[in-house]
Amino acid sequence: MPELPTERARRAAAGAAEAGGPLVLARAEGGARVVEQACPRARALGLRPGLSLAQARALVPGLTVASYEPHRDRVVLMHLARWAYRFSPAVEPVEPGTLLLDITGCQRLFGGEEALARQAVTGLARRGFQARGAVADTVGAAYALAVAGPAPLGVVPPGQASAWLAALPPAALRITPAVVEKLGAVGVRSIGDLLMLPWSTLPARFGPELVRRLQQALGEVWEGVTACPPAEAPHARRSFESPLADYVAVVAVVEELLTEVLSPLRSRALAPRRIECVLYYERAASRLLAVGLARATHDDRHVAELLRQRLEQVDLSLGVVGVAIIARQVSRCPGQQGGLFEPPRTGEDGALGNLMDRLAARLGHEALVRPRLLDDHQPERAFRYTSVADAGCEPESNGDGLSAGALARRPARLLPRPVLTRAVVERPGGAPTLFVYRGREYRVVRAEGPERLETGWWRGPDIRRDYYRVVTDTGEQFWLFRVLDRRAGSGHSIGHWPVLPGLVSNGVDEPRWYVHGIFG
């Protein structure tokens, strides 16, 4: 990518609406600023590296100037190197803008060497970096061809490197400009000229580097691609000579690996939100145990305890041959100062976070919920449960804007499904005087109601209920309702309201009574 620095700077300056205008990168030299690199457009206008910025501005009015920042170029190059891992497992970024890929054996997956190179070049172009690519037997030949080849994409058939190289200028050999100048002074214009000179005389006149580069390009000296490892989640692994089936032994190894993974993170003030433990079996598929944390924490013991809990539920009798611990979702977590006499106290919210982790590891995240009140007159819709995993475990205020009075007359226990009861009503349309709940007969001494609650028409077939708060002779208070169904047969789909047995009117015009809640 010969233009990587300027293309990178153009992307950063995109807001300046300098989409295609000339752009140079300047750096400070002495008291003045000097052009370090110029984009193709600027070069076409006569701007060359080494020119002072004042001169450049005079030559090209409206010139965009960005500062030369090789460290940013390096970051971009590393990103692109990571992207290039899709083509080969061995990728070496070479500054300022070259990626070396060892594609031995990889070309089959992409339909040949040329197809692979084309995919790489177009992929880089899509990311905004104009690239030239070449495939050759040696790193040196591929580099020379990519830098100075006749076409943006070149593939050298095996064994023909010297023939292809002969036409290229010596500068393509990765040698210093001083050597290129000396070669030019003696009339060496191409690598072909260079190859005709006696090699034994070259080191004395042009330094040892030249011959080495030549030999590398021709494959006489081996040169490999030094793969930079892709970014990996912090992890540690241990394998055993013989399978382990002992819980205690596995736990001991897991704890050791956990310290190995978390200690370096802690020293960088990082902590994971999720820990994965992989158990490898000899004769079975490996098994992944994941432990999520409510908050990033440096507390190794807490994480170890969660993992122990998960391991308890695993059948280890198959024999574990390897264990890996991987830290995921690593985020910054400012450290806590340790205590001299006792471990530092976690706050109440921290203690609750740890508790939630322990409970969720055994019961599942769906078992832990937090209530939120909603402004809805349907009793079942007046609140909603949110999972702790979603809602987090920070305390919330009760500022939901609901008045306490509106909620005053509701039972503390609302049955998940209303229970059909037998009730005796003296006056038609009135409150019951006697009802049966759980096999016991209750005599009503006082009733308050009715409070009519209806489903909205937008929530399916409409249902109306008359609710009564009834006090029994034992002093207990229940929440009963009578179903008023206006339309026969409208009770099949009731949306959020539970489907009740016997709710569908069967022609007999007899009110049905349900116990829905208990004031206790």
Add this chain to the structure above:
Amino acid sequence: MPSLVENLPHTAPGVRAEIPARRAPLPFAEEAPARGQRSTRPRLAELAEQVRQVSARWQPPLRHCSTGWRELDVALGGGLPVATLHELIAEEEGSPAYTVAWRIAARAAGWRRWIVYIDAGYDLYPPALRPLGVPLGRLIVVRGIGGGDALWTAEQVLRSSGVAALVWPLRRLDAYASRRLQLAAEAGGGLGLLIRSDMTGGPTFTATRLRCESILDRAAARHIRLTVLKSRHGGPREPVFVEWPDAADFVPAHAGAADGAGAAGGGGSG
């Protein structure tokens, strides 16, 4: 400002403290180390050990949590002691044990942050808790568990130092389970409120047993009859009659939250 100094420890409303008796003089009678002694590490360890001994001897004052009814607090000898278990007996279907438990939990939430409810029957109705002063923003509900999981959960919750009160309606409680929970509550320092409907199962390791019944007076008005069957303060006592918390004496949720913040600040030092 003498009044300020007096009010410094344990200003949380409803939380009383017994001031611990004077302690023996500190055991710092050793001589300074001789000059030129090389290692300071053993010395540091010694000092740390001394500090540990002193702090082990210092017992935190026994805290009590108010029930919100003065008559009941008197009968219990100053409220419910924290870091223990309390049984609320609910023999009838509509027993006021839930209301009593939530009222106490709301008071406890003025001293620590979180309340946990184990909802095995899926019948909790949070909108009804707001009028009782329960801070719903600090309530965690554990749903859909039973049997061994519920006991384990209760134990974990009580062991946590972030939880003010656990409310757990359960059918039976035996000596083994109550002992486990009691030890957990001692470690965690919170309040365990167990609502029991089944009285079989033998003796339990709880500090308090309170029967909660609702009764009608002659005018058919509802009252709560609370009978202390067992407490650290003494044996059975005369029943206490208290009013059913009604719309008239609702604790506004915002005032409750403000109380909580103040109490948390004051009680944090203990």
